Amino acid sequence: MRAGFLVRGLATAALLLGTTFSAHAEDALARVKAAGSLKVGTETAFAPFDFIDAGEHAGLNVDVFAEIGKELGVTIEWVALPWEGVLPGLEAGKFDMVAGPATITKARMERYRFTPPVAEATVAILKKAGDTTITKPEDIAGKAIGVGKATAQLAQLTAYSETLPTKVDVREYPAFTESYADLAAGRIAGVANSLPNIAFVASQRKDTFEVVLPPFGQKSYFGFIGTKDADHAPLMVAIDAALLKMKGDGRLAEMQKKWFGASFDTPDSVPDPAF
Incomplete structure (x- = not known):
């Protein structure tokens, strides 16, 4: 009898342990795909990237993330808040990444993971x-x-x-x-x-x-922001790939022309920002 309890107890423990390992093995990209949505933090007072137009959220970021969502097979869930609360919100896990965008600087690169540039920021x-x-x-x-x-x-x-x-x-x-x-x-x-x-x-x-x-000042670029931890690395790599695909097929340039009146010749990455 005791042996039966022991076997059942070991089986239950193994099941719980397997579930725990499975949960830990599921990274941010897998969770986003499972949820069917990418949660993005931003402010809506930074035209033409993010702003409210006739009551609707509009701007370059809205268009770009709509395309990123298509590439990843998910919808975009926007979380709007004042800029000074956006990066703390990312660190607190309130959303998966930040649209912003933010100027790519040396100090920020030490703390955050940037996507390829989406525009100049001079x-x-x-x-x-x-x-x-x-x-x-x-x-x-x-x-x-x-x-x-x-x-x-x-x-x-x-x-x-x-x-x-x-x-x-x-x-x-x-x-x-x-x-x-x-x-x-x-x-x-x-x-x-x-x-x-x-x-x-x-x-x-x-x-x-x-x-x-x-x-x-010095020439600089805007990029979107994510965290640098291993859990979010696959998600950021997937978003990088989506942006570079959009750059390669001309979609990004068309959106830049729509919102800025001109397209920007931006690098694929900024490993060493000017400041």
């Missing part, structure tokens, strides 16, 4: 239309310039300010939309953001804004 200044006091980047010396909180653009603006005869009065905003509103109202003299972003904003409001060229 920084430029947006000013009010007709403002003759800012005709080149160095003219922002001593002026109030808006920039997004916890962004690579903030780091670039701060570094550039140190090279000017008078430091920039840096004003940090939780969302770039708020900085554009303050610029339009004359409360600040300009906004520092990536050239694709401000070019889009200026094209939408030609009577209100102008782009100051050339850009300043």
